[in-house]
Amino acid sequence: MKMQFKYVNYLWDEREAAALAGDEVALLIYRSNLLGADLRLTNYGGGNTSCKAMAKDPLTGEMKEIMWVKGSGGDLGTLKKSGLAALYVDRLRSLENVYRGRAHEDEMVELFNHCIYDLASKAPSIDTPLHGFLPFKHIDHLHPDAAIAIAAAKDGKRITQELFGGTIGWVDWQRPGFDLGLQLRQCLEQNPGIRGIMLGSHGLFTWGDTAYESYVNTLEVVERCAAYIEENIQKNGSVFGGEKITALPKEQRLQQAASLAPLLRGFCSSHTKMVGHFTDDDRVLQFIDSNDLDRLAPMGTSCPDHFLRTKISPLVLNLQPGANLSDAAALKQQLLPLFKSYRSMYADYYNKCKHDNSPAMRDPNPVVILYPGVGMFTFAKDKQTARVAAEFYINAINVMRGSEAISGYTSLPRQEAFDIEYWLLEEAKLQRMPKPKALSGRIALVTGSAGGIGKAIARKFAAEGACVFINDVNEERLQGAKAEFEQAFGKDAVAAGLLNVTDAAQIHNAMQQAVLAFGGVDIIVNNAGISISKPLADHTVADWDKLYDILVKGQFLVSQVAVDILRKQAMGGDIINIVSKNAVVAGPNNAGYGSAKAAQAHLSRLLAAELGAEKIRVNIVNPDAVIADSNIWAGGWAEGRAKAYGISVEELPAYYAKRTLLGEAILPEDIANACYALVSGLLNKSTGNVLNVDGGVAAGFLR
Known part of the structure; x- marks a missing residue:
């Protein structure tokens, strides 16, 4: 029984x-x-x-x-x-x-x-x-x-x-x-x-x-x-001395967290690029909104398993729950002394407790950051470690809650805590950890990433260690891609949300979801697109507006919101725009699509010139004729191009391959590899550049 x-x-x-x-x-x-x-x-x-x-x-x-x-x-x-x-x-x-x-x-x-x-x-x-x-x-x-x-x-x-x-x-x-x-x-x-x-x-x-x-x-x-x-x-009748402040309503908590997370991530990444996690779990709110927070938080945790993952103590923010967080520059000035003080405290803890054979001091930035009235942020080398740190600190909160209820809470003496944290056996374990992948600690948002080129790019980034926020306008396609990515890379590596790049509200919402999931964003790939191929006489104003809304306006709107996050983080970043050979090659029946692609390309150059001083790099990948698993061929585009070239739709793949210098068909994975090359660290001093992935089309050579 x-x-x-x-x-x-x-x-x-x-x-x-x-x-x-x-x-x-x-x-x-x-x-x-x-x-x-x-x-x-x-x-x-x-x-x-x-x-x-x-x-x-x-x-x-x-x-x-x-x-x-x-x-x-x-x-x-x-x-x-x-x-x-x-x-x-x-x-x-x-x-x-x-x-x-x-x-x-x-x-x-x-x-x-x-x-x-x-x-x-x-x-x-x-x-x-x-x-x-x-x-x-x-x-x-x-x-x-x-x-x-x-x-x-x-x-x-x-x-x-x-x-x-x-x-x-x-x-x-x-x-x-x-x-x-x-x-x-x-x-x-x-x-x-x-x-x-x-x-x-x-x-x-x-x-x-x-x-x-x-x-x-x-x-x-x-x-x-x-x-x-x-x-x-x-x-x-109460815990933690009762409530000191009232938490914001759920929606406001998430808004405050999304606005603040990139700033916190930037500070926490001064040594190593970190990934974040946010929770407003009821147990967290009960603790951070209590009268006893200021007394208990500095004491640190008691169980070695807890503080090995959460550091000796958290950083408590002195911001009001409903503070106006829109002025990023002013907010940075307010946060900087808090981080300096924490780093100084950690250095003092290390110097007072170290032994002759202690390993060198590790990253002095906080792992756990508490924002009364809003929630808890944790930052670590990857999403899983950040999430687990949050779980461990919730365990520590539960311990403090219980100890205070039955007697009084005690934490480990600082020396005992240090001897665990800087134990030579723990150091040896850290040294045995595998080398991070090229995109570890990076966060990527690829528009239109539930299929075709976008999905291949997101998959490549995830395989190289990045956290990815996949998105699409099609809910069914999106959920299928999310399940596929979770199975391949684990739930911690992927988040997903609907995103129509012509809808400013959806863009803000998707970016907020990405920030809440991972703490910020580092790589933006403007990939979402559509193709319409018609002779000038048949081209409608509606066709023209749709092309420019998705390709040009979409790239503009997504980049604008992303740059705001990148600036808050102050760690630089990458914007890659998936443009096309058609941006530089004039062909028949292509006035709307070709000119929109040319606008995308020049917008990329303009942003590269504007953002370079902030280490935000903007580069272009120019694909051509990527047929496999691509939405670009839906809606009559294949028929239009076949008609323009005087061949059948079935002959298009061979036609496109044959006309290239290398005689090769171009696959989504080829575009993904080009994007990876731009963000992997080998080309960190390149911006405003164009990388052609078209098998070699002489007419598309840049002059």
Whole structure:
């Protein structure tokens, strides 16, 4: 029968578990995935789980006890067998014979390699001995907000003792490592029969003889912690000292956030180009709008998993919720001292706490920025990291909320926090990270990107590390493209919205969506287009207006809104205009389209001249005859061109290829590669240029 919990999710399915019976490792993975699916139990990438089971030694044939534990990195919610480390239990425990004390903790990590059972398994994490020195078959080490709230409370040890009647042990804060594993074993020896151990300021250890027993034990302990906190909140009648200011209505919050985000992104990108995330989650608003914000925010977080991703403390903006943010220059002057102060604080923290062998100081800009009455911004090297930072700070808010309700919140001492943040093992992990792709940290908006050339460009950018905002006038096409991009690149890499480039309101809305999704924009590709091919006598004013509205006016309007964002960021940027060979080549039955393309080209040159001093580069790609998957051939264009050349529609592809110097057909991917060449970093000193991608059309050579 399914058990009932109010504050955590009971997800165990007896039929699914029964199918895994007898395979302890499979049950470990199943249990881990269930635990990782509930962010109230542990956060992304946080916590670790293990099981101990007998397996045959490949060298001796003897049956040996093997511990399978989540390896370094990874996430419980998506854990697979390949993410586990497998070690001989007896070898791991024998390392106690060579352990030289806490001053030599880091050398033990390399010695874990002598204990490996499965040579193809994941590298063991620093938490490995915490599982190895406990005798239980299944162990969960999690960072539940409710448990950490008690662990981080001023009198958390007393509360734990009273709340669980002595059935949960307590170990004071200590950095994870070999010695902490010994401390857990000692706590169990001194308190036989306990069902778990609370780690001061850190998290929770629970266990069981089976995967199911461990799972239920974990849920029950966390449920009791959460219920206790909520009981006290109800008694107190308020949290965080009550409301100090009232949050703006939802629509106004989003408008303020969209207006401010590019400015914040510019400041946060002074060392490395950052991607942003915004949330106005109710839990965030309750905290940032409270009387206790100014007291609690500077204290920083308690759990190491939290501050490793959020920095030592957030930056709190002193702006009024409904402030007029339209004057970007004045706003920059108001924000600059706040960022200078934060950077100075961080440098002071580093200099006071550093050791002789500490890594060099990292980026001193804030990760978390709180805007009372509006919401929370987070900035990081990519969207996923920024989003996860926001999730972790919400976890920290939950911890502060709980600790304040039952006692008083305490954070880690600055030195302890530094020793975690600048731990040489953490630094080594950072150094092992793969090299960023060429467009990592860049944000691109490609108009008309649900199909044809635009889709190919957006796909190329995403493949090279950019976040992309795809858009189209066709909702059905847009949703199909969004699903395709999410499957290929993940949900964090893509956002989508309707965009008609002739509609100023839709352009502003789409740009706002892009900014709210990613914090700003770096690359604009004006690709949306239409083609009408008619003799002069048949060309209507409506045809003419439609061509100029979409091609010329659309390029103008989109660029105008984009440049406002680029200027706020003050990081330069790229505008690429997809024009055409027809901008320079005169052909029959093409008065409207050809002249509109010529206007696009000259508008590009004009903007390049105007924006160069701000490092905003404007370049042109001139395609020709891109037939595959292109909307340009709809609406009679193919028929019109075929008629102009005296051939059939079916003969057009071969005709276009044959007339080029290279004899090649041009594909959307060819245009995408040209755009990538312009923004990849190799051509950073080029602006006002034209890149022909037409297979070689001599008449289109620039003079």
